[in-house]
Amino acid sequence: RLFNSTHWSSVQNLCTDYWGDLFVGVSFEGTINLLEAHTSSGKSDLILAKMKKDNANFLWSKQIGGTGDEKFYGLESNSVGNLLMGLQSEMGFSLGGETFLSNDQMQSVCFWSFTSNLGNPVIEAPDIVIDDQQPFFYKIDTIHSSDVYYQIRSIPKWISFLPQEQAMNTAHFFVQPQLITNLNFLNEEPFRIRVFNLEGDFRDVVVGISKSSLNNTAFGELPLHDDEFYDPLQGDGEVLNFKEKGGAWAFVINDAKNYAFNDEQSIDSSLSVSYVSLIEKGSNWQKTIEIKSSMQVTISDTVLFSNGFHYICGNFKGDLLINDQTYFSEGGYDYFILKLSEEGDIIDFRSFGGDNDELAKSVDIWNNQLLIGGDFSLSTEFGNRSYQAKDVSDSFLLSIDCDDFNSMEWAKTFEEDGNQFFSSLSISEEGYIFTCSTSLNNPDDAANQLSGQNLRSNLLLRKINNIGEVISETTFEAEGRLRKGRLIWIPYTEELILVGEFEKKINSNGRTVSSNGGFDIFIASLKQDFKLLNLASLGGSLNDRLSDLAIESSRSLLLGGVFYEDLMIGNERLQAGGSSDAFFTKFDYLNFAFGEVLHLDSFTEDRIDCIVPKSVNDIYFAGISSIYNGSAKKDLYVSRLLSTDSGPRVLGSYPNEIPSSRSFDFTIKTGFWHSESDKFKITHFDEESAYKWLEVTVDSSANLTFSGISPSANISIPFDFKIVSSTGQECSVNFLLGVTVDQKFPLFVMPQSIEVFQYQNEQVPFRIHNLNLGGIVKLDGPAWVDLSNKQKNDEFVLNFSPGEGTLGHHEFEISAITSHGSIVRKKFRFRVIPNLVSENDHTEQGSQNGWISSWFGSYFLTDDAWSYHLSLGWIYFSPPQSGTEVWFWHSSLGWVWTNKSLWQEQGGAYLFSANLNDWIYLQEKMYFNFLTNQWLNL
Numbered sequence: 001r002l003f004n005s006t007h008w009s010s011v012q013n014l015c016t017d018y019w020g021d022l023f024v025g026v027s028f029e030g031t032i033n034l035l036e037a038h039t040s041s042g043k044s045d046l047i048l049a050k051m052k053k054d055n056a057n058f059l060w061s062k063q064i065g066g067t068g069d070e071k072f073y074g075l076e077s078n079s080v081g082n083l084l085m086g087l088q089s090e091m092g093f094s095l096g097g098e099t100f101l102s103n104d105q106m107q108s109v110c111f112w113s114f115t116s117n118l119g120n121p122v123i124e125a126p127d128i129v130i131d132d133q134q135p136f137f138y139k140i141d142t143i144h145s146s147d148v149y150y151q152i153r154s155i156p157k158w159i160s161f162l163p164q165e166q167a168m169n170t171a172h173f174f175v176q177p178q179l180i181t182n183l184n185f186l187n188e189e190p191f192r193i194r195v196f197n198l199e200g201d202f203r204d205v206v207v208g209i210s211k212s213s214l215n216n217t218a219f220g221e222l223p224l225h226d227d228e229f230y231d232p233l234q235g236d237g238e239v240l241n242f243k244e245k246g247g248a249w250a251f252v253i254n255d256a257k258n259y260a261f262n263d264e265q266s267i268d269s270s271l272s273v274s275y276v277s278l279i280e281k282g283s284n285w286q287k288t289i290e291i292k293s294s295m296q297v298t299i300s301d302t303v304l305f306s307n308g309f310h311y312i313c314g315n316f317k318g319d320l321l322i323n324d325q326t327y328f329s330e331g332g333y334d335y336f337i338l339k340l341s342e343e344g345d346i347i348d349f350r351s352f353g354g355d356n357d358e359l360a361k362s363v364d365i366w367n368n369q370l371l372i373g374g375d376f377s378l379s380t381e382f383g384n385r386s387y388q389a390k391d392v393s394d395s396f397l398l399s400i401d402c403d404d405f406n407s408m409e410w411a412k413t414f415e416e417d418g419n420q421f422f423s424s425l426s427i428s429e430e431g432y433i434f435t436c437s438t439s440l441n442n443p444d445d446a447a448n449q450l451s452g453q454n455l456r457s458n459l460l461l462r463k464i465n466n467i468g469e470v471i472s473e474t475t476f477e478a479e480g481r482l483r484k485g486r487l488i489w490i491p492y493t494e495e496l497i498l499v500g501e502f503e504k505k506i507n508s509n510g511r512t513v514s515s516n517g518g519f520d521i522f523i524a525s526l527k528q529d530f531k532l533l534n535l536a537s538l539g540g541s542l543n544d545r546l547s548d549l550a551i552e553s554s555r556s557l558l559l560g561g562v563f564y565e566d567l568m569i570g571n572e573r574l575q576a577g578g579s580s581d582a583f584f585t586k587f588d589y590l591n592f593a594f595g596e597v598l599h600l601d602s603f604t605e606d607r608i609d610c611i612v613p614k615s616v617n618d619i620y621f622a623g624i625s626s627i628y629n630g631s632a633k634k635d636l637y638v639s640r641l642l643s644t645d646s647g648p649r650v651l652g653s654y655p656n657e658i659p660s661s662r663s664f665d666f667t668i669k670t671g672f673w674h675s676e677s678d679k680f681k682i683t684h685f686d687e688e689s690a691y692k693w694l695e696v697t698v699d700s701s702a703n704l705t706f707s708g709i710s711p712s713a714n715i716s717i718p719f720d721f722k723i724v725s726s727t728g729q730e731c732s733v734n735f736l737l738g739v740t741v742d743q744k745f746p747l748f749v750m751p752q753s754i755e756v757f758q759y760q761n762e763q764v765p766f767r768i769h770n771l772n773l774g775g776i777v778k779l780d781g782p783a784w785v786d787l788s789n790k791q792k793n794d795e796f797v798l799n800f801s802p803g804e805g806t807l808g809h810h811e812f813e814i815s816a817i818t819s820h821g822s823i824v825r826k827k828f829r830f831r832v833i834p835n836l837v838s839e840n841d842h843t844e845q846g847s848q849n850g851w852i853s854s855w856f857g858s859y860f861l862t863d864d865a866w867s868y869h870l871s872l873g874w875i876y877f878s879p880p881q882s883g884t885e886v887w888f889w890h891s892s893l894g895w896v897w898t899n900k901s902l903w904q905e906q907g908g909a910y911l912f913s914a915n916l917n918d919w920i921y922l923q924e925k926m927y928f929n930f931l932t933n934q935w936l937n938l
Contacts, residue, residue: 001056006030012046012072017081017200018149021059022051025072025085034061041093042067048075048085066093073109080151081200085112116199121148123195127208130186133178133219133555134652134669137821140171140207142195153192153204162819163774171195172821174776178555181591183211183219220556220586220595223617223643231628232279233636235259235266239609239622240274242638243304248342250304251277251622252312253636261288271321274299276312278344287344292321300335301363309347311402312338313363313372320351327351335360335374337405350405352398354381361422365402366431366466369409372398373425373435382411390415395422395437397464410914412468420460426489426496430805430865431466432528434496436485439475459485459500461530465878467887467895467914471804474530480504480515484546490589492554494783495533496526497589499549499559506535513537516568521546521561525589528803534592538585540567540574547623552586552613556595560584560608560621570594577601582608582623598641602626604634617643617672647729648673648702654735657822659745661712666825668704670723670731677702677725685721698723704733715739744770746816746824754830756800758807759881764798765790774819781812802832807865807877833861835883855900856886871905871924873938892938893920893927 003009007030015023026032026047031039034049035058045065049058064070068090076084087110092102100110122143138159142148147167155161158179162172171193180186186209196202211219232249233239237256242249253259253275259266261277264286271292276299279286291297295318303311315335320327322338323346334353337360341347352358360374375395379388382398394416399409414420419440426434437460459476476482480503487498501519505512509532513522520539524532538544542564550558562582567574569585570593578601586595598621600606607623614620622638651669658664680702688696694708694717702723716738723731749767756762768777771794779787784801798812813827836854851860859869865877876889885899894915902910908923921928925938 001051003028003032003034005032007040013075015075015077015083016053017050017077017083018079018196019081019198020053022053022056023075023077023083024049024051025075027071034058036061038063041065042091043069044071046070046072046087064093064095067091069106071106077200078202080149080194080196080202082196082202083114083200085114086110087112114200116197116201118197118199118201120201120203121195121197123203123205125193125205125207127210128175128191129210129212130177130180130183130219131212131649132651132671135174135176135178136653137656137823138173138175139821140173140193140195140205142169147198149196151194151196153194154190155193156186156189156191156209159191160776161774162776162817162821164819167198170821172819174817177219178590180219181593186210220588220593222586222596222598223619223641226640226642229640229642231638232262232277233622233638234261234263235636236624236634237275237636238607238624239636239638240299241302241304241610242620242622243612244614244620245305245342248278248280248305250310250342251275251638252299252302252304253277254298259636262286264288266290272296272298274314276310276340276344278342285343289323289340289344289346290321291338293317294319296333300359300361303363303365305342306365307402308342309402310340310342311363311365311370312340313360314338315359316351322346322349325349329353331355332357332377333359335372337363337370337372337400339402339405348405350400354379356380359422362425364425364427366427366433368402369399369466370402370405371425371427371433372400373422374398375420375422375437376413380413383408385411387413390417391419393419393421395420395435395460397425397433397435397468399466399468410468412464412470414460414462414470416460423459423484424486424488426487428489428494428805429491432471432805433464433466434487434489435462435464436460436487436498436500437462438483438485457481457483459498461485461487461498461526463528463530465887472529476524476530477508478502478504478506481519482506483519486546486549488549488551490551493590494528496528496530497549497557498522498524498526499546501544501546502537506537508532508535511535515539517541518543520544521559523559523587523589523592525592528805536587536592536594538567538569538594539563541565547582547608548584548611550611550613552619553616555588555590556616557587557589558584558611558613558619559587560611562607569597572597574599574601578603579605580607582606582625584608584611584621600625600627602634606634615673618674643672648677648723648725648731650731650733655706655737655823656735657738657740658710659824660710660714660739660741662745663707663709665705665707665827668706668733670702670704673702673725673729673731674727677727677729679726680723683722683724688717688719688721691717702731710739712741713739714741745822746771746775746818748814748816748824748826750828754798754828755833756802756830757835758802758832758879759835759883760800760802762800764800766796766798767794768796768814768816769794771816772819776815776817778815778817779812780815782806782810785810785812787814800830800832806832807834807879808832808861809863831861834877834879834886835881836879836886855884856903857905890938892936896920 005028009028009032012027013025027044029040029044049061070089073086088106089101124141150171152161158176160174191207194204235258238254240252240254242251256273256275274291276289293316297316299314301313315333317333330353334351336351339348356378358376358380360372362373364371375393377393396413398411401407421438424436439458439460459482462473463471482502485500502522505514516539520537522537525534540563545562548560552558562580565576582600585597604626606625608621609623612620619641624634626634628637651671680698697705720734747769786799788797809831811829815825817823836856859867861867869875878887887897889895896911896913898911911920913920926935928935
């Protein structure tokens with residue numbers, strides 16, 4: 001583009017707007033033709049013009065000048081194309097009836113900014129209030145404006161902008177509070193947005209973010225102390241465990257002295273005493289069972305209110321007195337199992353032991369098996385078999401029938417170098433047993449043992465199947481000593497949490513924690529194969545003690561302990577107020593972040609022995625302190641934290657629309673119900689029930705599921721009903737659901753059936769149509785399924801890595817979130833099938849109509865690992881990783897093993913029986929028992 005003038009002209013400045021069109025600053029004398037003829041007023045004048053980038057045509061021009069010289073100081077545009085202009089003048093100039101820089105002689109600079117006829121956008125951006133951890137949509141509206149665009153200046157990582165493909169009056173954001181790591185720094189990274197139009201007119205806004213004023217315990221806060229809760233405990237001792245069910249309570253107390261329960265005083269004696277105290281709501285009845293010994297008795301673990309019974313596991317030396325019955329140890333310490341009815345009647349009892357010390361440390365129940373973990377010195381006996389310790393002390397695991405303590409299912413001892421001391425066990429839903437033991441690495445170094453120098457102890461972790469076979473094991477190490485390991489199974493993540501006490505430093509898998517002095521407490525998350533995922537610690541300058549650990553919710557646990565002098569938990573430092581103080585803290589095991597801390601700091605000894613969460617809003621804990629008895633004397637206590645100021649409510653945001661003529665299935669979650677609320681119903685639903693294409697149900701967690709096939713018309717459906725709990729609490733559900741015909745919603749294109757092999761890493765591609773460029777896709781499913789995006793916007797891949805315990809049917813949900821603020825969720829089922837193939841013949845196994853064919857024959861796999869086998873009938877699968885062998889359980893055979901070379905379905909098959917510890921021969925519907933030389937029917 002050439003600029004012609006009668007005297008002279010010069011382009012002084014250039015810059016572009018947001019779209020690339022040019023702002024041009026021209027200086028000239030005489031006359032110049034742009035859109036029109038411009039003539040200078042004196043010496044040199046200025047022209048500000050805008051040109052189209054693709055053809056250099058002028059869009060507009062504006063002349064600026066006076067009797068002297070004028071010049072540009074600068075011409076700049078910002079990120080959205082808004083213009084700032086700086087001018088200088090010799091004699092001054094007039095513009096819009098106003099004079100500027102009169103006789104200034106180029107000494108000053110006059111800056112100009114511009115607003116088009118469209119005007120600056122007016123923004124409606126309410127503050128974001130975080131109520132809970134459910135994701136929700138947030139939107140910003142512009143008022144009386146068109147062709148508006150949005151630019152993010154800064155935004156927290158847990159808020160996603162859903163950019164538009166064209167100008168719109170509304171900007172949508174997807175807020176994910178579950179990703180917030182610290183509520184105290186919500187505005188550390190400001191939420192700042194710039195809204196602008198085609199001409200670069202803009203307005204900046206900072207959106208405020210705050211936490212709800214309700215004490216809703218959603219982000220690591222603890223409920224408030226319940227001053228009205230009745231405490232029935234008095235005296236001295238240790239609260240091993242307690243639990244409430246249906247208004248009845250059970251308490252288990254060790255080392256009791258001056259013990260009184262609900263004002264009923266027990267008679268003190270010189271004997272070692274433990275108590276099991278039971279009471280019904282309203283004190284209609286109560287009962288205390290005394291467990292005494294003239295030497296020593298300690299209850300080590302319990303399972304309370306399990307299928308109508310209490311199971312008490314403990315250790316004793318010498319005599320054992322339970323009510324009027326006396327038992328004696330065989331030598332040293334023996335252990336016992338006591339089964340009580342919920343009312344305290346003795347149902348069954350058995351003691352175990354031999355000439356040496358045998359100690360039971362942990363007990364749990366799976367599938368009517370009572371699993372007992374412990375350790376023994378030198379030797380022990382199970383059934384008719386004797387076991388020898390490899391050194392001085394080894395650990396054991398014992399399975400007995402819950403209904404008959406004399407019926408032993410199996411027993412397993414673990415022989416390792418050094419001494420082993422069992423500490424904990426935990427069982428998964430599939431029946432895998434995870435155990436933790438402490439191993440002393442230098443038992444023979446007597447000088448080091450006496451001096452306490454250079455001591456090392458590690459934690460031995462084992463995964464065991466439900467017939468006592470070790471699947472995997474590992475050693476968890478530190479530079480100093482490790483002790484008091486607690487290993488618990490987390491059903492929500494299908495992973496493990498390990499806690500314990502450590503000295504010096506733990507350094508594993510790129511993670512490191514160091515002790516602040518003496519023993520500190522560590523927390524580790526592990527995969528099922530014990531691979532370390534995350535690691536954290538807490539501690540002070542002296543020794544700190546772990547007292548209890550309890551799962552609270554699908555993302556948090558509660559951790560309790562005792563400390564001296566001081567303690568660091570996250571960024572919070574506690575100072576001890578007495579000889580020893582107690583604490584418990586909420587811990588987010590997904591983000592590995594500490595929450596609020598409860599600190600007991602009386603002038604006497606403080607302990608929190610046991611923590612029992614019923615929900616995030618209702619937590620019970622017990623121990624010893626003087627804080628709760630109103631005196632200076634320490635006393636047993638049980639206390640409660642309860643949140644009552646926030647009733648039940650809908651979590652997250654309501655759905656706003658669904659596509660027409662399409663099947664739909666979405667969930668609305670509710671929360672903050674009383675812990676006693678376990679049954680729910682929908683009321684005031686008469687008008688909504690008229691929609692025959694819609695089904696609404698409520699589950700045991702008070703979550704609503706909406707499903708059906710939407711109509712083929714644009715309609716809006718108002719919902720206004722209530723969820724009512726068994727305790728009378730109510731939650732109102734009010735929202736407007738639109739059925740939209742013309743808007744494009746995401747459409748999932750997934751394989752009709754998804755089957756993957758166990759132990760194999762497999763990928764399944766799929767597409768999501770109509771997902772615009774700014775959309776978000778999220779996956780909610782098993783931990784061993786994840787989602788990845790291919791190069792094209794609509795192509796995705798599901799990555800499966802199913803390990804042990806994954807056979808059968810599973811479900812995942814995919815959410816597609818559009819930039820229009822719509823979310824479409826769809827659930828899909830898939831099946832994990834046994835990898836019963838060898839390395840070279842993967843094509844040998846196939847699945848058709850649910851039936852699977854392999855070297856093991858034809859069988860139908862149900863939703864779990866149960867299968868119907870054409871030759872064997874119903875069996876339960878447990879195949880190893882090799883693919884050429886299999887363990888399975890049969891009602892007539894028990895647990896048996898075979899492999900590909902031994903299994904000949906037509907000609908007969910050899911099986912090894914774990915129950916018989918011998919081989920059997922299977923042919924058609926009969927099998928031969930080699931021990932009895934008999935043919936028996938299956």
